[in-house]
Amino acid sequence: MTATIDARPSRRRGWLRAPKFLLAIPSFIWYVFLFVIPVALVVVNSFGRKIANVPGKVDLGSPNFDRYHEVLSGSFKTLLKQTMFTSLLGTVLCLIISLPVAYFLAFKVGPKAKTAVLALLMVPFFANFLLRTLAWRIVLQPSGFVSNFLQSGHWFTFGQALRSSPLQILDTRSAVQIAIVYNYLPLMIFPLWVALDRVELHLREASKDLGANRVRTFLQVTLPLAGPGIVAGLILVFVPLSGDYVTAALLGGAKGNMIGAEVANQYFKAQDAASGSAIAVSLIISILLVLGVLAACFLFGSKLVKRSRSVKVVL
Amino acid sequence: MTRQSDTTRILISKQAAQRLADSISRRRFLALGGGVAAAAALAACGSSGGGGSTSTSPGGTTAPGGAVDKKLNLYTWAEYDDPDLLKAWGDISLTIFDSNEQAVQKLVTGGGSSGFDMVVPTGPYVPQLAKAGLLEEIDKTKIPNFSNLDSRYTNQPWDLGNKYSVCKNWGTTGWFYDSTVVKTEIKTWSDFIKAAQTEASGQTTVLDAPPDLCGIYFWANGIDWTTEKTEDLDACEKFLVNDFASHIKAFNSYPGVDLTSGSFALSQVFIGDARAGLLGVQEAGEDVSRYKWGIGAPMTELWMDNWCVLKGAKNRDAAYDFINFVLEPANSVKDLNYHGYNTGIVGIEDLAGDIDFKDMVFYTSAAQLATMQSGAVNSAQDRIVKIYSNVKAKAGG
Numbered sequence: 001m002t003a004t005i006d007a008r009p010s011r012r013r014g015w016l017r018a019p020k021f022l023l024a025i026p027s028f029i030w031y032v033f034l035f036v037i038p039v040a041l042v043v044v045n046s047f048g049r050k051i052a053n054v055p056g057k058v059d060l061g062s063p064n065f066d067r068y069h070e071v072l073s074g075s076f077k078t079l080l081k082q083t084m085f086t087s088l089l090g091t092v093l094c095l096i097i098s099l100p101v102a103y104f105l106a107f108k109v110g111p112k113a114k115t116a117v118l119a120l121l122m123v124p125f126f127a128n129f130l131l132r133t134l135a136w137r138i139v140l141q142p143s144g145f146v147s148n149f150l151q152s153g154h155w156f157t158f159g160q161a162l163r164s165s166p167l168q169i170l171d172t173r174s175a176v177q178i179a180i181v182y183n184y185l186p187l188m189i190f191p192l193w194v195a196l197d198r199v200e201l202h203l204r205e206a207s208k209d210l211g212a213n214r215v216r217t218f219l220q221v222t223l224p225l226a227g228p229g230i231v232a233g234l235i236l237v238f239v240p241l242s243g244d245y246v247t248a249a250l251l252g253g254a255k256g257n258m259i260g261a262e263v264a265n266q267y268f269k270a271q272d273a274a275s276g277s278a279i280a281v282s283l284i285i286s287i288l289l290v291l292g293v294l295a296a297c298f299l300f301g302s303k304l305v306k307r308s309r310s311v312k313v314v315l
Numbered sequence: 316m317t318r319q320s321d322t323t324r325i326l327i328s329k330q331a332a333q334r335l336a337d338s339i340s341r342r343r344f345l346a347l348g349g350g351v352a353a354a355a356a357l358a359a360c361g362s363s364g365g366g367g368s369t370s371t372s373p374g375g376t377t378a379p380g381g382a383v384d385k386k387l388n389l390y391t392w393a394e395y396d397d398p399d400l401l402k403a404w405g406d407i408s409l410t411i412f413d414s415n416e417q418a419v420q421k422l423v424t425g426g427g428s429s430g431f432d433m434v435v436p437t438g439p440y441v442p443q444l445a446k447a448g449l450l451e452e453i454d455k456t457k458i459p460n461f462s463n464l465d466s467r468y469t470n471q472p473w474d475l476g477n478k479y480s481v482c483k484n485w486g487t488t489g490w491f492y493d494s495t496v497v498k499t500e501i502k503t504w505s506d507f508i509k510a511a512q513t514e515a516s517g518q519t520t521v522l523d524a525p526p527d528l529c530g531i532y533f534w535a536n537g538i539d540w541t542t543e544k545t546e547d548l549d550a551c552e553k554f555l556v557n558d559f560a561s562h563i564k565a566f567n568s569y570p571g572v573d574l575t576s577g578s579f580a581l582s583q584v585f586i587g588d589a590r591a592g593l594l595g596v597q598e599a600g601e602d603v604s605r606y607k608w609g610i611g612a613p614m615t616e617l618w619m620d621n622w623c624v625l626k627g628a629k630n631r632d633a634a635y636d637f638i639n640f641v642l643e644p645a646n647s648v649k650d651l652n653y654h655g656y657n658t659g660i661v662g663i664e665d666l667a668g669d670i671d672f673k674d675m676v677f678y679t680s681a682a683q684l685a686t687m688q689s690g691a692v693n694s695a696q697d698r699i700v701k702i703y704s705n706v707k708a709k710a711g712g
Binding site: 050052054055056074075076078079082137141142143144166170171253254255256257262265267268269270271272 | 414416417419420423424443447520525560563564565566567573576577578694696697700701703704705707708709710711712
């Protein structure tokens with residue numbers, strides 16, 4: 001967005017006209033001390049090496065890329081790929097589930113009911129993130145109620161059991177995938193809802209008046225207008241999801257590990273801040289790369305669409 | 316104890332803990348948490364700089380007149396101290412860690428100003444903490460009940476003369492399995508490996524602790540598990556990565572309750588955790604004989620968690636007073652009943668009376684003790700963690 005603020009002569013008194021950057025100082029300090037410096041330290045540490053038997057210290061005597069070689073050769077690379085796959089799939093699933101919900105919320109629900117629906121979406125947040133994730137262990141365990149339900153016959157499945165053996169989904173990547181979508185869903189629904197809610201009714205009506213059907217209106221008017229909100233939602237879900245390790249640690253078992261857990265592992269088990277930092281930096285770079293590729297695809301795609309739709313007017 | 320992250324350790328206020336305890340029993344809560352790596356890490360985030368405790372009152376030095384002001388900040392494992400016993404002594408605020416390495420990391424980065432009075436590390440980590448200048452030399456004249464400890468559990472190789480530590484309790488490592496899946500009896504670590512590769516393949520868990528994971532190979536093959544020899548470590552890595560990793564379902568330090576709920580068929584366990592699993596089965600009125608357990612053989616681990624006083628502790632005398640208090644047999648037995656591990660007090664076995672699964676708490680014959688060996692934090696530590704990381708990656712791939 002390129003909004004410029006006009007320089008109307010201020011009617012305020014002179015002493016109040018402090019330089020504008022002063023207002024930015026609190027957030028500037030915040031970012032420097034709590035973001036820039038810590039991340040810079042992590043980056044610096046990633047070039048060092050662990051000092052044997054001295055926990056938490058990094059030897060920066062001869063900075064090198066050895067830690068990155070370790071990360072990119074061998075086990076971490078597989079884990080990084082799996083993490084990226086889980087995150088991308090999780091983000092796409094969130095989008096697919098959230099879009100109808102947000103659409104429903106923005107256009108189909110009356111103002112009173114809207115409050116109720118929003119409240120329902122918010123309520124799970126009152127429970128601790130950890131407990132919500134732990135709850136999946138109860139839901140998915142082989143002797144749990146879901147498993148029992150699937151193994152018993154019901155009238156709506158004509159008395160047939162849907163499964164003959166207990167559900168073996170806990171401690172697998174599927175369990176992580178399910179819980180990750182569950183945990184991050186609201187982060188997708190809310191930006192989508194806000195974006196769709198901002199789409200002016202007049203524009204949708206105009207589209208209808210000009211002969212577009214519902215599908216066309218959605219695809220060519222509503223969706224493009226909500227574009228920025230969708231992108232925000234995608235980033236909001238994808239970035240924290242890639243770094244998530246709680247879900248994987250609780251539900252993933254050996255098969256569903258995520259790279260975030262490996263960072264924690266390096267810091268807390270290996271007491272190796274150098275390797276932990278290198279993995280963390282690799283994760284940041286991977287996320288940026290994936291986002292970059294996605295942004296490029298998005299731009300290229302929208303350009304193609306625009307070109308295909310452009311109408312040549314010959315006079 | 317080389318417990319690692321897989322556990323339900325949540326740092327919450329005492330009031331909240333009480334409420335939680337009221338609504339769900341301890342076992343039920345464990346059932347919720349089967350494998351929890353992040354719980355404590357998350358909790359730890361909430362308690363920056365080692366605060367996060369419920370007691371806010373500072374100080375607590377010796378009160379005038381020589382009486383000790385009974386206030387302590389204790390840094391320990393979750394579910395490890397009987398709240399009633401703590402209350403009986405005085406005002407103790409607990410802060411929880413979930414692995415020795417994490418505790419060490421936090422204390423070292425806190426530089427001694429972390430505000431804790433006491434920490435409860437596992438034996439091999441005591442030298443690391445002492446070397447970093449974090450531990451106070453214990454003044455045993457202030458702990459007369461020290462003599463109540465069985466001499467088998469004092470003067471350990473990692474802290475000769477109990478200069479820095481006093482035994483809280485100790486335990487060992489073995490296996491726990493569902494005999495409807497694993498039909499061949501497991502008698503040694505070799506049997507354990509064979510069962511994991513065949514009957515229980517894909518349903519086996521190992522402790523989420525690098526030394527214990529490597530221990531499976533070393534114990535099975537008669538190699539000292541504190542080995543620093545490169546060829547031993549190479550062979551261990553080769554075996555675990557190529558022939559063992561793919562059979563692992565989870566890295567879980569507290570699989571006992573999950574195993575009895577059907578999630579796993581075979582687990583490497585701390586014996587007390589297997590006992591917790593069995594107690595649950597018993598409580599539910601189900602058949603206990605379905606689940607079998609055993610202490611590792613021919614060799615296995617002896618881990619010991621210890622009371623240590625931190626350098627610069629504000630409540631040092633209170634700490635001594637508290638250690639003395641828990642070493643009182645009548646109190647020690649309450650502690651034992653709570654966590655199910657031997658507290659090493661002379662005569663504790665008789666005092667404990669007829670508790671459930673008593674053989675899972677007391678395994679003190681000379682023959683049994685001879686098979687248990689304490690771990691060590693030595694030059695192989697980095698390599699062992701690397702092996703563990705590689706096994707983990709292979710298991711996930």
